Amino acid sequence: MSDKVKELISKCLQARDMAYCPYSRFPVAAAILTADGAIITGCNVENASYGLTVCAERTAIQRAVVEGYRKFTAIAVTCDIKDRFVGPCGACRQVLMEFGSDWIVYLTKPDGSYKETSLLELLPLAFSPAHLAKN
Numbered sequence: 001m002s003d004k005v006k007e008l009i010s011k012c013l014q015a016r017d018m019a020y021c022p023y024s025r026f027p028v029a030a031a032i033l034t035a036d037g038a039i040i041t042g043c044n045v046e047n048a049s050y051g052l053t054v055c056a057e058r059t060a061i062q063r064a065v066v067e068g069y070r071k072f073t074a075i076a077v078t079c080d081i082k083d084r085f086v087g088p089c090g091a092c093r094q095v096l097m098e099f100g101s102d103w104i105v106y107l108t109k110p111d112g113s114y115k116e117t118s119l120l121e122l123l124p125l126a127f128s129p130a131h132l133a134k135n
């Protein structure tokens, strides 16, 4: 594992402690690696209305965009599930696709072990910004 991936995984695991999830009690975190090597984290932020809950992956990407980043290479995601690798929800996959299809995705267990996959594998035949330009 490269030092950068180690740092990405470790910051992702740390960010899980920041999750605001009083309703589901299901903390989730994400850490995004930008093309120039910065790491931006996110956690799920729930709401009493339930439907306004924002996933960890989307808080991370929104934070990254506000901080001026638009080029990304990888995202690590983690939750409390220990016995299997868990991927981002469908909504988050689509939101990641907005910023390119060639993301590496590290599905990370609480002990830091991970499975490497890609956004293309998680969202095949995706609709993306490129389709709008072709009309």
Ligand SMILES: O=c1ccn([C@H]2C[C@H](O)[C@@H](CO)O2)c(=O)[nH]1
Pocket (backbone or CB within 6 Å): 021, 024, 026, 027, 028, 029, 043, 044, 045, 046, 053, 054, 055, 056, 057, 087, 088, 089, 090, 092
């Ligand atoms: O990809 C996902 C799926 C779920 N959650 C959060 C939303 C909610 O707070 C909790 C239970 O669904 O997990 C995420 O952060 N990311």
Ligand SMILES: [Zn+2]
Pocket (backbone or CB within 6 Å): 055, 056, 057, 058, 088, 089, 090, 091, 092, 093
């Ligand atoms: Zn999601």
